[in-house]
Amino acid sequence: MNAQFLAPDDPKWSDPETARFAVVPCPYEKTTSYMKGTENGPAKIIEASDQVEFFDSELGTQPAERGIYTLPACDYSKGTVSDWLNSTEQVFSDLFARKKFPLMLGGEHTISFPPIKAATKHHDISILHFDAHSDMRDTYHGDKYSHASVMRRVHEVVKHTYSVGIRAQCKEEREYLNANKSFGVLYDHERAKEGLSVERALKFLPTKKIYVTIDLDYYSPEVMPSVGTPVPGGGQWYETLHFLRGIFERREVIGADIVELRPDHDKRSDFLAAQLAYKLIAYATLGR
Numbered sequence: 001m002n003a004q005f006l007a008p009d010d011p012k013w014s015d016p017e018t019a020r021f022a023v024v025p026c027p028y029e030k031t032t033s034y035m036k037g038t039e040n041g042p043a044k045i046i047e048a049s050d051q052v053e054f055f056d057s058e059l060g061t062q063p064a065e066r067g068i069y070t071l072p073a074c075d076y077s078k079g080t081v082s083d084w085l086n087s088t089e090q091v092f093s094d095l096f097a098r099k100k101f102p103l104m105l106g107g108e109h110t111i112s113f114p115p116i117k118a119a120t121k122h123h124d125i126s127i128l129h130f131d132a133h134s135d136m137r138d139t140y141h142g143d144k145y146s147h148a149s150v151m152r153r154v155h156e157v158v159k160h161t162y163s164v165g166i167r168a169q170c171k172e173e174r175e176y177l178n179a180n181k182s183f184g185v186l187y188d189h190e191r192a193k194e195g196l197s198v199e200r201a202l203k204f205l206p207t208k209k210i211y212v213t214i215d216l217d218y219y220s221p222e223v224m225p226s227v228g229t230p231v232p233g234g235g236q237w238y239e240t241l242h243f244l245r246g247i248f249e250r251r252e253v254i255g256a257d258i259v260e261l262r263p264d265h266d267k268r269s270d271f272l273a274a275q276l277a278y279k280l281i282a283y284a285t286l287g288r
């Protein structure tokens, strides 16, 4: 298996010194509650990236020429939750300090917290969050670092967030959201009726810089079946890309992650995740 995302064939496209983009595999899985297997997500996305074209047919450019290198996968085999979160945060803090654009591949959603926390130490950011679930329980099964609590932890370090595609939440999460006006939500029934509006999203993303976290269960299970907790409804490929491009054109996206792929026999999910990863890289080159 190739260890590099996209495996650029020209070595100067994957030189860690000059590359603009750093892909970080984070195969973290400690609290998944339904179907397990997200720890295999990063390797499968990298494997599928072999089939992604360097040329972007929408932009008419080869974003890979800006340089993409892949770090060794973070190691979660030994240690404690706080060791894993701290060591992961350090990896991203170093990348932000070196002015790289990090793209994290998960892993369960908990592992979005370390890169976001690292980002807040280098940039004033708002978070654009795609997910079927709010992930805003204060704790889940007594665990503060459960996948179901990750956005609650994010709210301890970031003031403004906008969540898209939400269609599964508990009463506590709704009350918490209603009481906090700086956390915007586009519920999935609203997306289905009114579509994704860049203008509406930007009202909740007031900072110049944005970090994007994408839990793949945001997507419709028809296009993204291989997730731990699929929920009916959800976004489609192009409507989401058009929306993302609008955000990238209006704000500076400084980093992103794609989490919760649970690979199975259905390779279309792995490929969607790999193509999405490269689209994020492509959009990040717009105007820069």
Ligand SMILES: [Mn+2]
Residues within 6 Å of the ligand: 109, 131, 132, 133, 135, 147, 215
């Ligand atoms: Mn999630």
